[in-house]
Amino acid sequence: MPELPEVETIRRGLERELVGHRIEAVDWRPARLRKASPEPLTRLAGRRVEAVDRHAKFLFVRLDNDATWLVHLGMTGKLLFIDAAAPERPHTHLRLSLDDGRDLRYSDPRRFGMLRLYAPRAAVDDVAHYGPDALDPAFSAEGLAALLASSRAPLKAFLLDQTKVAGLGNIYVCEALWRTGLSPRRIARNTPRAKIGALHRAIVDVLHDSLVQGGTSFNDYVDHIGQPGNFIARLSVFQREGAPCPRCGADVRRIVQSNRSTFFCATCQR
């Protein structure tokens, strides 16, 4: 379940390992991913990669002809550098042969991911409706306060909404709310003014802390060379139903909000 820190870990890996390389051949199985690609991915052939950017959970691979290859890993997408002779894992949808003998391969069992190639200089609109990336300086406590004031959604749903703050998923929303001592059920506009700065800091801090650990791995997240993340050992509430709250010792609870699990401490998150 890659969220912002996991996607940023992969972005950094691609920046080191992919930028400057030429894609010599493309083996694309026009997979039934969630959204069609504007251009056939076979047009990646012959292109050199110039940069890899990120907004929220989307990767933007910039190519030497001013085209953009957009990648979203969904739930189970994996982008892996691998020896060209290595056997193929199941549900492989794309294989790129690089100019140094390696492959870059995309596999995605649940097919929630997206691979979208845009024509040169075409506008990429997939994140046009998104709010600021949570690690971008444009995400400010003042901006967060203004958005909170106009929303009647519970904080859990508010923070999962990518049009408000972009990049958070279930794990880091639960963890940021725990760090702030705010209930996931509290209505956004009722967030105490004095807590908003702390919420903003908790969001940024938890993402940074996870990034330092290479992200969080449950079942399937690995980075571009197959390494899992280590942040799982630092989680306070997520996936810890029944365990003691690290702050007050009460049992961590699991509830369902918008059909998603929420983990929190009902004693010290108010």
Added chain:
DNA sequence: ATGATCTCCTGAGCGC
């Protein structure tokens, strides 16, 4: 316009 609900998909885990 906003928020809630449903949908997509497959593998893992569980109970019997």
Added chain:
DNA sequence: TGCGCTCAGGAGATCA
């Protein structure tokens, strides 16, 4: 051992 059920969730579509 194997079957069937439930669950996981990012984001877009749809509904109230």
